[in-house]
Amino acid sequence: MDPHLWLKRKGRISPYEVVFWPIVLVLPFWLFPTYLSLSSQIAITALFCISLDLILGYAGIISLGHAAFFGIGAYAAGLLSAHGWGEPLSGLAFAAVVAAFAGWIVSFMIVRVQHLALLMITLGLGFLLVELANSLGSFTGGADGLQGIDTWKLLGVWKFSFWGKTAYAYSLAVLFILFLVCRRIVRSPFGLTLEAIRENPDRTTALGAPNRAHLQKIFTLSAGIAGIAGALLAQTTETVSLESLGFQRSAEIAIMLILGGTGRLYGAILGAIIFMVARDQLAGMNPQYWYFWIGLLLMIVVLFMPRGILGGLERLAALGRRR
């Protein structure tokens, strides 16, 4: 088979994608307007989940503390707004830079450890930041959350209203654009190098690759994107709570990614949709029940669909084609 053709095909846009994006645009606006704010949350969470996929799915860096960067972005955008600058796009950019910088600092530690130590460091980082944000109560609002955020009109035109139309359009647009950026990244030489490092770091070293530098780069990028997701949440809900940094958010995002399927970007989006919609529908139940079901689902997926729900669907589709 012609290698150029094969690589092109691997990177091409599939018909599912062309259908997917219009649907997620149209569905909440016309069919479920009462779910617009949930839809915004899903779009934001999907973006956050994609940021984790970059490091976990592609580069093989396991993290249980990625909410640290989500929260840093949320506080950065929130504080900027609370101190008088509520322009949303520059707020996102500011949050991205702050979170990416934090990611870059942390990346020096991350690339030096593996396995259990990696889990512990990322976990510890999350705890540390929650405590820090809590103890800086006068600055961050502590356990009461950051108040006084006022998000200005988007592009000076669209007001962030109670119904959340602007919020959803805004979140979805940012998700879509950053999704395209991430897809660029994973289908580039850099993306291939990351996958190779994930598959076998000893070999990439033996081929001359500076693993640590590559990993630091993707970790920094990923932290920046997580920060943008956090900033979106701060801007659209006009509040930031300590939970945005917390362990639960870090763990949930990892669950979503594993449910949806790692290393395929769409798995992150699908995982976020399934998780968030299911939780919303089961919200009337006792929260313990919710964890019961999500626990069960997680076990089933991991046991029977090791490549996640999307990976499972891909396999079904491949089987169907062979028939």
Place this chain on the structure above:
Amino acid sequence: MIAPVNALETGHLNKAFGKLVVADDISLTLPQGARHALIGPNGAGKTTLINLMTGVLPPDSGHVRLDGKEITGLESDVRVKRGLVRTFQINTLFPKLTPLESVLMAVLEREGISGQWIAPLAARRDAIDEAFGLLTQLGLGDDATRPTHDLAYGQQRLLEIALALATKPKVLLLDEPAAGVPKSESAALFEAIAALPADISVLFIEHDMNLVFTFASRITVLVQGRILTEGSPDEIAHDPQVREVYLGGADHG
């Protein structure tokens, strides 16, 4: 008179794991264009020596020089960029990637564009052609786009070599390239090695004496971390010491 610069040279390398001495004052030189075999019984320290040369393990003492320049303290990946490249005794590949992607990755890293993320992979036409050409040359062209874990064992051994070659090495260290490959295929594999450009210096570890005597112009015998002797194939074949500790008592060859 100026002594000719050796492609690779180790001086008085020592390494011990606890009480087990695995490298005992190893001084070895590899002139440019060498076809040098490293032989010795299991556990003699052959792989360890490659690890010491490539910087995977730090020596307790001694030095390594590449092209006459000290590289003892350098990181592994930096040594590779300078032309010192190895393959692995046990397949060390990228199971989920295809051979095409694997070799492409090596080419892109060598070209210094592995961190580039603006243009898509498919736009790197020259690198793709080079990667595919190399795979074709080693007989892997037809399987270039199958996942590596699907390849037959012998094909994976060839991919080991393809990856190393993609870095355009000056010195190539091959750790039992034919290990586990059926006898009928191992000769072909060594033909591919023999066909490498003459200016590449090759050190290879091999247990099969026929292959060693056919393809090596010099042989070093390593026993319990020590160089027992070094010489031409003829000298080694007739060395009584070698016959005793290695050829005679060995379970292979």
